[in-house]
Amino acid sequence: MASALFSPLTLRGVTFTNRITVAPMCQYSAIDGVPGNWHLVHLGQFAQSGPGLIIVEATGVEPQGRITPGCTGLYSDACEAGFARVIAFARSVGSSALGLQLGHAGRKGSTLAPWKGGGMVTDAAQAWQTEAPSAVPYLPGWAAPSALDSAGMARITAAFVQATKRAARLGFDLVELHAAHGYLLHQFLSPITNHRTDAYGGSLENRMRFPLEVFAAIRAAFPADKPVTIRISATDWIEGGWDLPQSIVFCRALRAVGCDMIHVSSGGLDQRQAIVTGPGYQVDFCAAIRQEAEIPTMAVGQITEPMQAETILRSGQADMVALARGMLWDPRWPWRAAVALGEDIALPSPYARANPALRAKPFVTRKEGKS
Structure with missing residues (x-):
């Protein structure tokens, strides 16, 4: 029986050759938002490995929307040119669909890379004033963000639209809106960070309003034959959050405005979170959203083994699986999964002879420069 993991999936006019996704992973290695050689190699190695989809890291739609000064952006011609180079290489070595995660860090912006301590940027030349739905600092002792007014929200929505248009011009196959892990749109959703008393705060309907407006604006700006997805935190892991x-209510509303898939993660909003981790610890959230909101989902979170991924798909808990740290540790994970599940996967011709499947039967190869 053919594996579920290596079966194709079609969303709108885009077909993914298999159900493996490289999850977006911040690299904190850009210069003024521009991806460089690190990103070329980082993403290129995944393109050689044949996952169905590669999603580029959280990319700020404006300079102050980045998490750190080293995060990628898509708000200038220089950023666009940097991505064009990376995309051209990825297309030349593989057939993976390419997606881009667009986000705004909100109150979690203007911070240092993790290996530099992760605290607030103190260099005045690099720091910026953060913004959020309400003036609630991320941590005690941190500067409070500015509470966004209607003009600020309109500016951010326009920035998402412009970045989406750049993504379309670059030829990305998919755009993913980042509304998870405590960043700006998640801050609007959660009552822990949204203390507004206007039409964008209070009730669930009001707290969902701005994220839904941004999603609808992105959907309208991206080609109709290409999917737009969203990453959410299914829970804050905090009582009352x-x-x-x-x-589930939010995902039903997203489906109504044209969302094609929900990438289900959790946490990241507040350090009081009490996360219970373990293999596939977020898959139950993914399954519940898939069933209750009647929308395709992508599972992520300590998915490490091919049979684990296969089981998630076969049992109807998700439509795709995403790997992050597991893919960093083993960029050839799709090759290993193909061998484990008895499937063929196209390798670049210079590497094809290394595949252990060749001992049993000829292996599929790909000609140079072809996808």
Whole structure:
């Protein structure tokens, strides 16, 4: 029987050759938002490995929307040119669909890379004033963000639209809106960070309003034959915060405005979170959203083994699986999964002879420069 992991999936006019996704992973290695040689190699190695989809790291739609000064952006011609180079190489060595995660860090912006301590940027030349739905600092002792007014929200929406148009011009196959892990749109969703008393705060309907407006604007700006997805945190892991029942309502509303898939993660909003981790610890959230909101989902979170991924798909818990740290550790994970599940996968011709499947039967190869 053919594996579920290596079966194709079509969303709108885009067909993914298999159900493996390289999850977006911040590299904190850009210069003024521009991806460089690190990104060329980082993403290129995944393109050689044949996952169905590669999603580029959280990319700021404006300079102050980045998490750190080293995060990628898509708000200038220089950023666009940097991505064009990376995309051209990825297309030349593989057939993976390429997606881009667009986001805004909100109150979690203007911070240092993890290996530099992860705290607030103190260099005045690099720091910026953060913004959020309400003036609630991320951590005690941190500067409070500015509470966004209507003009600020309109500016950010326009920035998402412009970045989406750049992504379309670059030829990305998919755009993913980042509304997880405590960044700006998640801050609007959660009552822990949204203390507004206007039409964008208070009730669940009001807290969902701005994220839905941004999603609808992105959907309208991206080609109709290409999918737009969203990454959410299904729960804050804090009593009285954002939770699974609210996520299900939100995902139903997203489906109504044209969302094609929900990438289901969790946490990241507040350090009081009490996360219970373990293999596939977020898959139950993914399955519940898939069933209750009747929308395709992507599972992520300590998915490490091919049979684990296969089981998630075969049991109907998700439509795709995403790997992050597991793919960093083993960029050839799709090759290993293909061998484990008895499937063929196209390798670049210079590497094809290394595949252990050749001992049993000829292996599929790909001609140079072809996808």
